[in-house]
Amino acid sequence: xxxxxxxxxxxxxxxxxxxxxxxxxxxxxxxxxxxxxxxxxxxxxxxxxxxxxxxxxxxxxxxxxxxxxxxxxxxxxxxxxxxxxxxxxxxxxxxxxxxxxxxxxxxxxxxxxxxxxxxxxxxxxxxxxxxxxxxxxxxxxxxxxxxxxxxxxxxxxxxxxxxxxxxxxxxxxxxxxxxxxxxxxxxxxxxxxxxxxxxxxxxxxxxxxxxxxxxxxxxxxxxxxxxxxxxxxxxxxxxxxxxxxxxxxxxxxxxxxxxxxxxxxxxxxxxxxxxxx
DNA sequence: AATGGGGCCTGAGAGC
DNA sequence: TGCTCTCAGGCCCCAT
Numbered sequence: 415x416x417x418x419x420x421x422x423x424x425x426x427x428x429x430x431x432x433x434x435x436x437x438x439x440x441x442x443x444x445x446x447x448x449x450x451x452x453x454x455x456x457x458x459x460x461x462x463x464x465x466x467x468x469x470x471x472x473x474x475x476x477x478x479x480x481x482x483x484x485x486x487x488x489x490x491x492x493x494x495x496x497x498x499x500x501x502x503x504x505x506x507x508x509x510x511x512x513x514x515x516x517x518x519x520x521x522x523x524x525x526x527x528x529x530x531x532x533x534x535x536x537x538x539x540x541x542x543x544x545x546x547x548x549x550x551x552x553x554x555x556x557x558x559x560x561x562x563x564x565x566x567x568x569x570x571x572x573x574x575x576x577x578x579x580x581x582x583x584x585x586x587x588x589x590x591x592x593x594x595x596x597x598x599x600x601x602x603x604x605x606x607x608x609x610x611x612x613x614x615x616x617x618x619x620x621x622x623x624x625x626x627x628x629x630x631x632x633x634x635x636x637x638x639x640x641x642x643x644x645x646x647x648x649x650x651x652x653x654x655x656x657x658x659x660x661x662x663x664x665x666x667x668x669x670x671x672x673x674x675x676x677x678x679x680x681x682x683x684x685x686x687x688x689x690x691x
Numbered sequence: 692a693a694t695g696g697g698g699c700c701t702g703a704g705a706g707c
Numbered sequence: 708t709g710c711t712c713t714c715a716g717g718c719c720c721c722a723t
Contacts, residue, residue: 415716446700474717492716493701508701527700529717572694581718589716641702641715681716 416490417474418553418586419629420642420650424496425471427645428521431498432478435515436465447510447523450533450545460484460534466515472540473549473585479538486513487545491529493641497522526641549585553622554630558584560619567615570607575683577607578622587622590635593659593684595621602690603683604676628655635659658684 416424440461442454451457464480471477476496478486488496499505501520505512511523511532523532533545540546550566551558566583567574577583578592587595596603598621601614610618629635634650636642638660642650657667662675662684671688 417717489717491700491718525700526702527716529700531718570693576694579717637715638703682714 415492415588415590415637416494416634416642417588417591418471418626419591419632419652420634420644421471421474421476421490421586422630423633423650424645425469425476428496428498429469431519431645432466432515432521433468434465435517435519437461437463437513438516439514441512441514442510443512444510444528446528446531447525448532450531457532457534461486461513470540472546473552473581474588475540475546475549477535477538477540483537485535485538485543487533487535487543488523489530489532491525491527491531493527494523494525494530495643495645497524497643497645497647548582550581550583551585553584553586554626558619558623560616563619563622564612564615567607567610572607573603574601574605574607574610574618575603584622586626589681589683590637590656590659591622591625591629594625594657597621597658597686597690598625600690603685628652658686660684 440458442448445454448454448457462482464482466478467481468479476488499520499522501514506524508526509522509524513521535543535545551562570577575592578587599618601618629652632651635652636649658673661673664673666686669688671686674687675682675684
């Protein structure tokens, strides 16, 4: 599932391939992929023949900044992928959007489960976009401090896991890194957010940054169903460093106790019953 | 205001 | 072999 490290990996790969190129033509083969617009034609019209001047990331969202004052927003959902291809090459199954660029490059959006989407939005500043304005702090940015995490957790009866995945508090964390950050911090994910001590909040803050940074360095995590591929079509490397996510039944790398999982809001959370309290 | 649950989707894998 | 069922989860919407 593309979370912050996966999206950042794709951004870095696409940057040298698409920046500076103009949009020549756009094709949408599944309207659900651009469902924020009344029709695919509207999406295509708003893109026009703009040039891509930069790609920035906000949480799990990618923004292709255009020289017409708008931005192409891509949210990958569970199974969304972006890649560049030769315009004449056979598209992979579930390719829903084709953006032909100058220089013989085509940007393609692929998404089997169709939870993701593309949209054209006004402006270049994500904090001023209604689509992304509700997003919380960037966990790898300077603004994310232990104090900010403390405010996000304080008074919350919801589980730590739920708060970490709440994009309006901290943006970019999903199932994988919420599980992993709790493990690194030694905190049980089933605890109420407000129950963490100051020391635990400091540890959790450091754990969030550490796990995200290491996952970016490893080019993201490709989980069991291998849905995630980077823009070059390769799997990530962080799945080999996971401690708890989808590791249930395996011995903890630290203490050897078997990793467990429990249902959580229709999902599962993974933890080591010995290392996390 | 905060919280929890349902629905959207398709492919992989399990079970029969 | 081939069918049916379950699971995966980001994000939005709605009820409490």
